[in-house]
Amino acid sequence: MKRAWCFALCMAIVSCAACFAQGAARQEMVPAPLRSASAPAVPAHPSPYNFPGVQYPRIEEDSRVTFHFKAPSAQNVQVSIANVPFDMVKGDDGTWTYTSEPQAPGYHNYWMVVDGAVVLDPGTNAFIGYGHMCNGFEIPEPGVDFYDLKDVPHGNVLIENYFAKTTKSWRHIFVYTPPGYDSHTAARYPVLYLQHGGGEDERVWIEMGRTNVILDNLLAAGKVKPMIVVMETSAVGAPGGPGRGPGPGRGPAFGIGGPGGGAYGQFMVDDLIPWIDANFRTQADKDHRAMAGLSMGGMQTAAVTMANLDKFSYIGLFSGGTASGFGRGGRGGPVPAGVTPPAPPPFDIKTAYNGAMADPAEFNKKVKVFFFSTGTEPPLENPEGLKKHQEQLIAAGITNSYLYVSPGTSHEWQTWRRSLYTFAPLLFQGGPSGSSAKSRRK
Numbered sequence: 001m002k003r004a005w006c007f008a009l010c011m012a013i014v015s016c017a018a019c020f021a022q023g024a025a026r027q028e029m030v031p032a033p034l035r036s037a038s039a040p041a042v043p044a045h046p047s048p049y050n051f052p053g054v055q056y057p058r059i060e061e062d063s064r065v066t067f068h069f070k071a072p073s074a075q076n077v078q079v080s081i082a083n084v085p086f087d088m089v090k091g092d093d094g095t096w097t098y099t100s101e102p103q104a105p106g107y108h109n110y111w112m113v114v115d116g117a118v119v120l121d122p123g124t125n126a127f128i129g130y131g132h133m134c135n136g137f138e139i140p141e142p143g144v145d146f147y148d149l150k151d152v153p154h155g156n157v158l159i160e161n162y163f164a165k166t167t168k169s170w171r172h173i174f175v176y177t178p179p180g181y182d183s184h185t186a187a188r189y190p191v192l193y194l195q196h197g198g199g200e201d202e203r204v205w206i207e208m209g210r211t212n213v214i215l216d217n218l219l220a221a222g223k224v225k226p227m228i229v230v231m232e233t234s235a236v237g238a239p240g241g242p243g244r245g246p247g248p249g250r251g252p253a254f255g256i257g258g259p260g261g262g263a264y265g266q267f268m269v270d271d272l273i274p275w276i277d278a279n280f281r282t283q284a285d286k287d288h289r290a291m292a293g294l295s296m297g298g299m300q301t302a303a304v305t306m307a308n309l310d311k312f313s314y315i316g317l318f319s320g321g322t323a324s325g326f327g328r329g330g331r332g333g334p335v336p337a338g339v340t341p342p343a344p345p346p347f348d349i350k351t352a353y354n355g356a357m358a359d360p361a362e363f364n365k366k367v368k369v370f371f372f373s374t375g376t377e378p379p380l381e382n383p384e385g386l387k388k389h390q391e392q393l394i395a396a397g398i399t400n401s402y403l404y405v406s407p408g409t410s411h412e413w414q415t416w417r418r419s420l421y422t423f424a425p426l427l428f429q430g431g432p433s434g435s436s437a438k439s440r441r442k
Contacts, residue, residue: 027369027426029402030223032146032418035105039143047124047137054123057110057137063102065137069112069121070095078113082412083130085113104377105141106414107208109134127207131199136208145217147210147417152220153179157212162279164271167236171272174202175280176212178219178226188281190428191228192314193268194420195293195300201233208413214421225428230276234293234300236263256300261307264300269308290427292316292371294416306353309366314427316371318419319381319411347392360397369426370401373419377410402426 047057047065056068067079072094078085079098088096109129112119120126126133155178164171178189194211196204205211211229218224260266277284291312293301298320305312350358357363372390375381383405390403404422406415 026399027429029404029422030425031404032406032421033144034407035141036143042140042142049125049136049138051123051125057121057124057135059137059139060099063105063139064100065103065139066097066099067110067121068095068097069114071114074114076115079110080113080118081110082108103137103139104409104412104414105139105144106409106412106417107136107138108412109136111135128201128203129199129208141414146421147214147217149213150217150220152216154216155179155181155212155219157206160279162275164267164275166267166271171232172202173233173272174206174231175276176206176215176229176231177280178228179216180226181228181281185281187226188283189226189228190283190288190290191230191276191280192424192427193230193232193272193289193291195234195291195297196231197293197295197297197320201235202231205229205231209417209420211420214417215424218421218424224424227424227428228276228280228282230272232272234264234297236267256296256303259307261304262300265304265307268304269311273311286311286313286366287368288313288428290314290316290369292318292420292423293320294318294419295320295411302353305367306356309356309363313367314369314371315367316369316373316419316423318373318416318423319375347389347396349396349398357396357398360399363398364400367400369423370398371404371423371426372401373404373406373415373422375406375409375411375415377408380411381409381415 041061042059044058044060046055047059050057056066058066060066065081067088069077069079069088071077074090074096077088077090077096079088079100080086081100081103086098086100088098090096109127110121111132111134112121118132120133121135124135124137127136128134129136155176158175158177160173160175161170162173163169180187181189194205196202211231215224215227215229219226256262256264258265260269273289276282282288286309289312291301291305292298292315295318298317301315301320302317305315349360370393372386374383374386376383386403387405390401393401404419406418409415409418
């Protein structure tokens, strides 16, 4: 897909959304920055996740990636990039090599397949993805630095454990607090609950998504309100143990569907939200609470928020759902070659999410921002289908919807980094002041 077409589609969608908006003034959606034509290429270099002194994977100047893997006794070695295997070639010294096609900017998972067994590359870091540990590499986007560390005030990322009565288990969460949280002890903050995708867990929005860095940079530029971000594992009962274990795909372990937004929705309302409000200085009302998620986490976000519109005013679905309940696929298994996601099912505003939007005017009052995003590249991203769906929403009277399209990216982290960058400035820009909540972090 040509980049020029991607830019045109993105701009057309933004313009369409603005033209159809009626009633209350809409906030301007500012898309994430992209590489400019004048930005110089980044010279070839070892992947930033490599251990010191390790040269491979090597990121080439043209965004190809060269892999080396030492396995003298192996009969067959492949490198699997985002779950697609590629054959490597064995050298006389027992080192297998492969140079990829140019890769899209951002983070990508990979691993080795040695005589049929999944094996980690020992010279570089490992991260969770696809239901198991993976290696990763990063392709730079020249001239784009919104997710790079800068000399700006930095927030903190806290790792917390708490006992949840709903699941009768200890839960493990990551919590971002903005710069100044510890010194401004009287200030209270809105909260974004941010969900991961299938086959992942609460670590990924920090490790691959760089949520804390993105928000630090946006705050320093004056583009977002200071906020707390809560990242919890979406599983409420998985093979990994009570309340733990990401598990690939989606289903009962992720608590999607059912009364109250499913098991996970009930867990959030009964355990997670009350614990956060009791232990952090939050503005504990719906006008200062948001939820967003990627892929499976987007589907989960839609299920939870639509069933609890008295708890959330901001909804973000990153490659993960539509108001009719149709979402992009999970990330736990291989994608068959040539498969294209189906079009959204017919949209009926009276029945979608048990009638949560049956009264468009009331829904517009309750939900300040209803945000969708997608990449442009198949097979798991479908911008034309999502654009048609947004048009359905606007025609039905839902005027608070926003659609962001990430040019040239697929079902991958650059899409979701850009989505977060575009979504976050829309949050908490108005509405009544939040209510008080007790906190042990005064």
